[in-house]
Amino acid sequence: MRFAPTEEQAEFRSAVKALLVDTCDIAAVRASWGGEVGRHTEVGQGNGRVERAWKGLADMGVLGLLVPEADGGMGMTQDAFVGIAVEAGYAGLPDPLIETAAVAPPVLASSSEPLASELLARIASGEVTVGVGFGESPLVPCASTADWFLILTGTAAHLLDASAVDITPLSSVDGARHLGRVNWSTAASTVLVSSDSDAAVLTAARNAAVTFSSATLVGLSHRMIDMTVEYVGERHQFGVPIGSFQAVKHELADAALGVEFAEPLAFNAAHLLSVGEDATVAASMAKSRASRASQVASDACLQLHGAIGYTVEHDLHLFMKRAWALSRQYGDFRSHRAVVRRALLGS
Amino acid sequence: MDLTWTESEQRFREECREWLRANVPAEPLPSGDTSEGFAAHLEWENLLHSAGWAVVSWPAAYGGRDATLWEWLIFEEEYYAAGAPQRITQNGIFLLAPTIFEFGSRAQQDYYLPRMSAAQDLWCQGWSEPNAGSDLAGIKSRAVRDDERGGWVLSGQKTWTTRGAFSTHLFGLFRTDPEAERHRGLTYFLAPLTAEGMTVRGFGRLDGDEGFAEVFLDDVFVPDDDGTTETMAAGGILGEVGQGWGVAMSTTSSERGLTLRSPGRFRAAAARLLELAHDQIAAGVDLDPAVLDAVTDAWIDTEAYALYTLRDVTGVVEGTPAGARSSYNKVFWSELDVRLHEAALDLLGAEAELDGSWMHGYEFSLSGPIYAGTNEIQRNIIAERVLGLPRK
Structure with a gap:
């Protein structure tokens, strides 16, 4: 029994953290906003990507972590990725990391198509990103820059080239998301994996999206809490730092408490994915808690920043808006609790 | 991550389970916090001690069996799953003993610890x-x-x-x-x-x-x-x-942390809660969906607590104990315990007020946020000593 990353995993995570501190600082997150969509054009002129960070992640092997060694990856398991997803959240990395590096590779690796193998190699090298969507015409983050799309319906995983889909750009509250509504039509040629042949792969893809978005939310929440701890320690009112007031302390303690107990649920779900067990309930437990904890944290952190937090000049909103989006993408806290409820009580 | 038990840990679990199955009283003892019940619980403590289960993680010379922290966790899981009696010796064995192990002289350890494990000194x-x-x-x-x-x-x-x-x-x-x-x-x-x-x-x-x-x-x-x-x-x-303050603080982190409230206790309670929910559903009781959500929340939080404990124990085993983070632990389990019992009372509806085990458990759960340092104080500790907010 050992509930902790291996020494190697912990070192790798630290190296990724250092890379992101260097390549994905707040200025880079801010610059990734904007482009042609919506009401955020004044914030940045970016396309939702932080190219330096992405290149660094490719060079370190993060993008190929779950890609088989035969396809140029590291052939590692999901428990090596979960801590990295937390760090990506902490950094506010807008790129489609969990989709490209954690959801898509196992699905592609389950296919014997030469295209899948080729794509895996290009994921590992950082040449392509994969947009992932669930359902008929899904909302996909970083849709405008995605090279390929993996669309999961209840019965199959479809793989489509960017030229084979029709993308309607939509403005997200988080201007770094570069969201698109992806319209596409199914054809025999689009099916990569069907539930008839490999239902477990489809389930695992859903569970990976749920698990790693939970881990990302844990990182985002930690970041918002750290920013708030710093702010309330500096901001003086009534002649003292406002962080010395008990009302402030308790609100932050509660925010931290929720995150503290959501994190092991996400690590547990990643572990189950690693050992090939059904992680459906575990992933839903994690998302239920991480979604709620991030909402509690973002509410508290905004409140404790006061008016300065309610501006786009301050950095808090960059993380808060991502948390709003991710806490509902791939299922919100109630829908995931309902998954657990049905498993426990049958209704 | 390795969430499996070794063969010897599994054997240890089997041994616990068999002994408990054969020895736990079929009828629950009267509460150990009454004079009548205390006597019955004292007998139980004597039985536990004579079979070597009173203080599994202690050295054999003091009445234990040199179990690892993981084995202690297994023992606790089996103990509560078996519905075994409350431990009237707990303030000694869980709160004082760790302090004697850390601060006591060899003579004090040799004198007090065997008497404590044998329930001679309470x-x-x-x-x-x-x-x-x-x-x-x-x-x-x-x-x-x-x-x-x-x-x-x-x-x-x-x-x-x-x-x-x-x-x-x-x-x-x-x-x-x-x-x-x-x-x-x-x-x-x-x-x-x-x-x-x-x-x-x-x-x-x-x-x-x-x-x-x-x-x-x-x-x-x-x-x-x-x-x-x-x-x-x-x-x-x-x-x-x-x-004395420094000496006492070593005890409070045990009280707040895992020694007093091992996850086995909540897992057993959550299993009973689930059983109650199934019974009520089977009996056709009209339950609001929100009640079933409350049951589910209690279950998820129990799992979260159990996993958190595995992480904590891994830290202790590897030399990075929780320290002030034990305040997270205390707030979480004590408030989880209240919510879990409230969910049970809601499942029972109007029958909740009957003086039964759930109402009794609920009353007891209400002490959790108060004792071992109120949760208000714990939140101060989290804010000041874990997050680093200014004291003044």
Whole structure:
């Protein structure tokens, strides 16, 4: 029994953290906003990507972590990725990391198509990103820059080239998301994996999206809490730092408490994915808690920043808006609790 | 990550399970916080001790079986899953013993620990006072040096002493330096409740049990330790004179953390909650979906707590104990316990008020956010010592 990353995993995570501190600082997150969509054009002129960070992640092997060694990856398991997803959240990395590096590779690796193998190699090298969507015409983050799309319906995983889909750009509250509504039509040629042949792969893809978005939310929440701890320690009112007031302390303690107990649920779900067990309930437990904890944290952190937090000049909103989006993408806290409820009580 | 048990751990689990199956009383004992129930629980403690299950993680010489922390966790899981009786010895074995292991002399360990595991000495905690609860450093009870007789003279009043009326010994903090303030000048004393000058008055708790007591000390003499059993039988000091606060804090993190509330306890309660929900559904009781969500929330939080504990224990085993983070632990389990019981009462509906095990469990759960340092104090500790907010 050992509930902790291996020494190697912990070192790798630290190296990724250092890379992101260097390549994905707040200025880079801010610059990734904007482009042609919506009401955020004044914030940045970016396309939702932080190219330096992405290149660094490719060079370190993060993008190929779950890609088989035969396809140029590291052939590692999901428990090596979960801590990295937390760090990506902490950094506010807008790129489609969990989709490209954690959801898509196992699905592609389950296919014997030469295209899948080729794509895996290009994921590992950082040449392509994969947009992932669930359902008929899904909302996909970083849709405008995605090279390929993996669309999961209840019965199959479809793989489509960017030229084979029709993308309607939509403005997200988080201007770094570069969201698109992806319209596409199914054809025999689009099916990569069907539930008839490999239902477990489809389930695992859903569970990976749920698990790693939970881990990302844990990182985002930690970041918002750290920013708030710093702010309330500096901001003086009534002649003292406002962080010395008990009302402030308790609100932050509660925010931290929720995150503290959501994190092991996400690590547990990643572990189950690693050992090939059904992680459906575990992933839903994690998302239920991480979604709620991030909402509690973002509410508290905004409140404790006061008016300065309610501006786009301050950095808090960059993380808060991502948390709003991710806490509902791939299922919100109630829908995931309902998954657990049905498993426990049958209704 | 490795979430599997070794073969020897699995054998240990089997051994626990078999012994408990054969020995746990079929009918629950009356509450150990009543005089009748206490006697029954004492018999149970004697049985546990004779079979070597009283203190599994202690050295064999002191009545244990040298179990690892992981095995202790397994024992706790099996213990609560089997519905075994509450541990009336817990304040000794979980709160005082870790302090004796850390701060006691070899002679003190050799004397006190075997008597504690055998339930010969039954310890209660003498910390809170009428004016020092959450603000524990406000302790007024004093110990005055008596050089002539060679020892200390204790006076003052301790209160909210769980099972004080049934216990034989008291451990607690006393002010040895009247000039010193707050955390300074305190000393950690051990004393028999049979000593001259000790008066124990029991009183009823919210749940109707008579498990609370206040202890009055009127010039109770505790002799200096000369290493003989005679002086140790009459009490003693743990750690150095004046260092009591630091000594006591090692105990509070055990109380807040996992030793007092192992996840096995909540897993057993969550399993019973689920069983109750299934029964009510099967009986066709009209339940609001929100009640089933509350059941699910309690289940998820129990799982989160169990996993969190695995992480904590991994940290302890690898030399990075939780420290102030144990305050997260205490807030979480105590509030989880209340919500879990509230969900059960909601499942029972109008029948919840019947004086049954769920109502009793609910009443008991309400003490969790209060004892071992109120949750308000724990949130201060989280904010100041974990997150790093300014104290003033």
